[in-house]
Amino acid sequence: MDSAQRRINVLAAHLLENQPTASVLLAAEPTANNIRAAAPPSRRLPVTGKQAAIGAAAVVVAGTVFYHTRLREISVDQLEGKNFDYIVVGAGSAGCALAARLSEDPTAQVLLIEAGPPDAKREIHAPYAWPLQMGDATVDWSFVTQPQPHLNYRHVRWPRGKVLGGSSALNVMIYMRGNKADYDLWRDQFGCEGWAYQDVLPYFKKSEHNTTHKNEFHGNQGPLRVTHLDSYAPVTDRFLKACQKAGVPLNDDFNGSVQDGAGKNQFTIKDGERCSSAAGYLKTALSRSNLTVLVNATCTRVLLEKGRAIGVGVASERMGHESRIYARHEVVLCAGAIGSPHILQLSGIGSRDELEAVGIKSEVHLPGVGKNLQDHPFLIMPYFLNEKGLTLDNADTTLNILRWTLFKSGPISSPGCEASVFLRSDPSLPYPDMQLHFYALAGQNEHGQAQMKYYLQPTNPVDLANRYRLKGWDKVLFKRGHLEGCIVVPTLLHAKSRGYIRVNSKDPFEPPLIQPNYMQDPSDLDVAMFGLKSARRIIAEMRGGSLENEMEPGHDLQTDEELRAWIRERLLTCYHPAGTCKMGVVQDPTTVLDPMLRVKGVEGLRVADCSIMPEIVSGNTNAPVIMIGEKAADLILANRPRHNNNK
Numbered sequence: 001m002d003s004a005q006r007r008i009n010v011l012a013a014h015l016l017e018n019q020p021t022a023s024v025l026l027a028a029e030p031t032a033n034n035i036r037a038a039a040p041p042s043r044r045l046p047v048t049g050k051q052a053a054i055g056a057a058a059v060v061v062a063g064t065v066f067y068h069t070r071l072r073e074i075s076v077d078q079l080e081g082k083n084f085d086y087i088v089v090g091a092g093s094a095g096c097a098l099a100a101r102l103s104e105d106p107t108a109q110v111l112l113i114e115a116g117p118p119d120a121k122r123e124i125h126a127p128y129a130w131p132l133q134m135g136d137a138t139v140d141w142s143f144v145t146q147p148q149p150h151l152n153y154r155h156v157r158w159p160r161g162k163v164l165g166g167s168s169a170l171n172v173m174i175y176m177r178g179n180k181a182d183y184d185l186w187r188d189q190f191g192c193e194g195w196a197y198q199d200v201l202p203y204f205k206k207s208e209h210n211t212t213h214k215n216e217f218h219g220n221q222g223p224l225r226v227t228h229l230d231s232y233a234p235v236t237d238r239f240l241k242a243c244q245k246a247g248v249p250l251n252d253d254f255n256g257s258v259q260d261g262a263g264k265n266q267f268t269i270k271d272g273e274r275c276s277s278a279a280g281y282l283k284t285a286l287s288r289s290n291l292t293v294l295v296n297a298t299c300t301r302v303l304l305e306k307g308r309a310i311g312v313g314v315a316s317e318r319m320g321h322e323s324r325i326y327a328r329h330e331v332v333l334c335a336g337a338i339g340s341p342h343i344l345q346l347s348g349i350g351s352r353d354e355l356e357a358v359g360i361k362s363e364v365h366l367p368g369v370g371k372n373l374q375d376h377p378f379l380i381m382p383y384f385l386n387e388k389g390l391t392l393d394n395a396d397t398t399l400n401i402l403r404w405t406l407f408k409s410g411p412i413s414s415p416g417c418e419a420s421v422f423l424r425s426d427p428s429l430p431y432p433d434m435q436l437h438f439y440a441l442a443g444q445n446e447h448g449q450a451q452m453k454y455y456l457q458p459t460n461p462v463d464l465a466n467r468y469r470l471k472g473w474d475k476v477l478f479k480r481g482h483l484e485g486c487i488v489v490p491t492l493l494h495a496k497s498r499g500y501i502r503v504n505s506k507d508p509f510e511p512p513l514i515q516p517n518y519m520q521d522p523s524d525l526d527v528a529m530f531g532l533k534s535a536r537r538i539i540a541e542m543r544g545g546s547l548e549n550e551m552e553p554g555h556d557l558q559t560d561e562e563l564r565a566w567i568r569e570r571l572l573t574c575y576h577p578a579g580t581c582k583m584g585v586v587q588d589p590t591t592v593l594d595p596m597l598r599v600k601g602v603e604g605l606r607v608a609d610c611s612i613m614p615e616i617v618s619g620n621t622n623a624p625v626i627m628i629g630e631k632a633a634d635l636i637l638a639n640r641p642r643h644n645n646n647k
Contacts (some may be wrong), residue, residue: 029605041592067639076297076316080323082110084292086636087312087327088334089299089343090168093277093622094609095334097207097629100223103291105637110291111325113314115339116162116273119169125273126404127415129290130397133170139163140170143514150519155569156302158514159365159575160338161411165276167336167575168622172415173267173274175226177204177255178617178624179431190614191585192595203630204255204623212266212516219255224626225270229414232264235390235486236418240264242542248421259618260432262421268622269415272408274395277626300508302331302347304363304604309605318509329637330604332597334629337577337611338501341370342512344581344592345503364601369591372582374616375516376435376574377492379528379567382442382551383487383537383543392416392441393484416441417489421538424616425530431618434531435491436538441553442485478564483591485549488539490531493618495520501580518571528567529560549637576621583609596635 036617088099090112099112116139123129124139133139135157143158161167180197187196205219211227214220243262246252269273285291300313300322302408311326325587333340335440344350348363350370355362385391395411404412418440422432519525543549553566584591591614593599597606610625617624 002145007160012087027634044314055639069272074292074294075316076294076323079294079576081326083326084109085329087111087113087325087331089113089312090166090330090333090335090609091164091278091293092161092334092336092609093168093625094629095403096165096277096281097356097626098286098332098334098608098633099291099404100150101377101630101633102636103285103288105157105640111300112291112293112298113312114295115165116294117295119164119276119278119645124163125172126412127267127269127274128412129390130170130415134159143511144568146513146515148518153572156518156573156575158573159445160336165278168268168276169274169278169418171622172417173264173269174417175255175268175623176420178619179259180619181430182615185430186614191581191588192582192614194595196520200627200631200639203627205628207626213253213256214257217253221636224268225275225280227269228268229262229418230409232418233390233392233414235385236264236438236440236638238390238542239419239538240437242538243421245541248538254422254619259589260422260424262419264419265417269413272404272413298416298508300344300346301333304602306348307601308603308612315508326605330606331642332636334609336609337373337513337580338512340607340609340611341501341516342503343582344599346508354502358503362501366592366600368582368592370395370501371590371616372579373501373516373577374579375520376576376616377495377571378574379490379532379570380552380572381488381490381532382485383488383539384442384549384551388484391484391486395592419581419589425461425527433492433527435619436531436535437489439487439489439490442487465605488535490528490535492524492527492531493522494616495527497524500639518569525564525567528571531562532563532633533569576616577614578616578621580616581607583612584614597632606632606636
């Protein structure tokens with residue numbers, strides 16, 4: 001029995017020892033790792049505390065057997081020399097969607113490779129607990145940038161998912177597509193035919209099962225559950241009323257006809273649990289005999305022969321044996337904006353000078369590989385309230401944890417980031433360039449004490465815990481803090497600064513150099529100031545014009561010079577890296593892919609993830625990346641050759 005199951009036993013027994021005559025409603029579909037197993041209908045049974053504890057543990061165990069067994073049966077060595085029609089590298093947001101769609105063709109043999117483990121951690125699936133994955137090396141790549149010259153030479157941590165589901169197993173679950181103008185810009189400015197808004201909308205709808213909106217903008221039959229929360233914290237309603245007072249209109253659907261305004265977020269949550277790409281797409285696909293999923297396996301390179309991708313090298317450990325697995329038709333990299341360019345570079349595809357500098361033979365000179373790195377940098381502005389009971393800060397009670405464990409309901413079903421505001425620093429812009437994320441809590445996620453522990457510790461170990469007077473938090477569930485509050489997070493959606501990903505060694509287990517060049521372009525600092533002042537303007541309405549409870553940057557910082565200095569000291573990332581395998585017209589020397597997602601100069605090799613974006617979208621990136629996976633599947637299957645699986 002693992003620690004999660006022991007906690008369930010203890011919690012159930014503790015609650016029902018104090019209420020021995022209580023009735024417990026057992027879950028209709030026991031859930032483990034987001035894959036549901038068949039179960040009898042729900043029924044209400046009078047049980048003792050011991051019986052309830054045993055039953056709760058059984059609910060967890062019942063759903064794990066098939067999912068875990070299937071993934072654990074396969075090792076890297078077992079696939080040595082095997083042939084598949086398609087090899088998909090990276091089981092993240094795009095990779096799970098792509099592999100699932102490709103395997104819908106029963107004649108196609110599909111291999112999905114993931115460097116991390118199955119999503120077995122229970123905390124992954126509790127929406128409130130998402131910060132517990134950040135910095136956990138078992139599920140997070142835990143990247144760190146190079147020193148940032150314009151941020152006082154600070155390093156910035158970059159969490160990225162290293163687990164089945166990728167970053168969709170770590171993120172805040174916000175469902176946001178960006179703006180219509182984003183995709184029209186891809187076509188009009190970058191020559192990406194087939195990627196305008198009207199071209200990609202069908203793929204958004206195909207992926208989506210929206211439980212609220214039923215109109216021409218949304219799908220209701222897709223594998224990805226999209227929903228509003230059953231209930232939002234009272235402080236979220238207060239914030240939205242403050243937005244109205246500050247002149248920001250309300251918007252009940254950021255993914256509909258208009259993006260601008262303030263409103264409640266929708267989330268990729270199903271029945272109170274995270275609906276990652278793995279949960280949404282692999283649940284059904286894993287029952288297909290033509291889909292093989294290989295976990296804990298690192299892609300070391302793409303195998304090239306006479307200008308064609310013929311397979312991949314894979315290893316399970318550093319300095320371990322490299323197994324070769326072959327693709328009859330195509331290899332598709334879905335390893336993300338860091339992983340995909342890194343794998344290309346390890347394979348000899350990239351800037352000749354950069355590759356030869358680390359001893360890698362240049363196979364295809366593509367100088368755009370790893371360039372054009374973009375991100376959504378943000379600021380954290382916590383506010384503490386004089387009232388209690390308005391936020392999610394004290395949601396982690398024994399009763400609430402048990403309520404979520406058994407019924408997947410209650411405040412543990414909220415990720416905390418309950419609302420957004422989209423603004424334009426310049427009214428003439430074609431899309432919003434500022435997003436304010438609103439968190440209905442202040443001390444119980446990484447924006448509280450973990451901000452110090454996780455983000456700022458590398459170069460600035462300021463004791464924010466003492467400043468905020470917060471209790472610590474452990475690796476199980478959050479501890480309750482002394483105070484309650486909220487956080488406003490101004491986020492730059494279209495920063496002008498550009499960076500790069502660069503291979504650092506021939507060793508595929510050595511992380512690449514990550515240089516986002518935050519605030520290199522002076523205009524980014526201006527937009528950050530706009531976001532900071534917009535947040536203050538809205539909170540002033542919420543707090544009756546007082547900023548006395550602002551903890552960062554604090555009411556003592558008021559001049560532009562002071563605030564700009566604070567931005568340089570505190571700017572972090574919304575972990576949305578993009579653009580490093582830029583898609584566009586073949587003639588453009590900065591592009592890596594054509595609009596069919598094919599790597600220039602190499603046959604049988606495509607990329608399908610956030611790295612393809614020529615310009616980052618105006619909002620959270622998970623939904624757009626899943627859309628890319630959906631569209632990539634159609635591009636591939638439209639040109640599939642006759643299958644001959646006996647080769």
